[in-house]
Amino acid sequence: MALFEGYERRIDGINEVCKKYGIASIEAAADICKEKGFDPAAIVTDLQPICFENAKWAYTLGAAIAIKKGVKTAADAARAIGEGIQAFCVPGSVADHRKVGLGHGNLAAMLLTEDAECFAFLAGHESFAAAEGAIGIAQTANKVRKHPLRVILNGLGKDAAQIISRINGFTYVQTQYDYKTGKVNVVKEVKYSDGPRAAVKCYGADSVPEGVAIMHLEKVDISITGNSTNPTRFQHPVAGTYKKECTEQGKKYFSVASGGGTGRTLHPDNMAAGPASYGMTDTLGRMHSDAQFAGSSSVPAHVDMMGLIGAGNNPMVGMSVAVAVAVAEAMNK
């Protein structure tokens, strides 16, 4: 069996990057990390157990590049990791066109510098992928930051928010939106664990206006959307409206659309155009996003289909941050 999925379509690009950084082969990248005392593949598997082999190798290559570059900070490590993921992009694919690998590196770098104060997973609450990403960030980012990064989940549905909090050990924040005044009030907070996971606040909104109000309440400055359930009803309208209001207020807000690409369709009307079409979720993302990824926020196979690697875009945010912090810790030992 090949070392990882899509080996034939990826290996030329990978070898080129290995050569550029003086890494003998993709297998040698694992040895470079091992020598420094950490295993990127284990970190990646821990965050999304259903990820593909190619995801583990992409992060291994990225970490090896960071070591070869002699990076000192986690943010620089994150950018190097982006180069590793980019090397795995299938030539000519959506992920390749959009430079999604580099995009992931840059996003993680933003989360690891002091500029960002609050990062939101803006999800339909359809999957636990946002939780996987949030756990990765919550457990590691603040080891290297001076001011802790706040991480929130903001999604449609209060029940879903509470279930996700309960199962993952986050803090559930119950809110009530006042439709007359446009203010959102916190009714209660339920902490479901002790430790770093409890620092993740999980909100459930009843509507788009409440979702936007939650973004303002938490002063979110970077967010990533979920891709599938409810994108037209919740996450894209919330991101777009918040973007507009931030622009009016002169506030910086960096919006990332996690999904999209070809074949990422929603309804029969755009499915009729076949798997080569850019679906509605892609179109919605383009309307507000500063950066757009491809595939799915959660399903590894869908991200792999877009030519990146087999890991959900949301968990990948956590993976990039966690591996970058591991590199920085190993380099500063």
Add this chain to the structure above:
Amino acid sequence: MPVGAGLDDLGKGLRSQVGTLYSTKLKGPRYLELAEGYVTKMAVDSEDRVIGYEVVHLGKAMEAIANGMDANEAIKKNTSTKGRYADAARYIDPRKE
């Protein structure tokens, strides 16, 4: 896109996309089967709300058995827990309670 890429959705240890859950208002939800496999135990908190579960990844277990591993060992090796399983107030058998 390579032919057959859609099958990747099932993940490693290809099996089924069908899950079976049974739920009553009185007792709450009971997970019997999920896409990843057979649910053996559910973890509930002091309010009897689900906070995690234990599951046997049947696809992977069957693969191991086909490769000659002892069936008991294969099941043990492919049993894992999800959520805050360790923090439970008590564990229940979703088929009996």
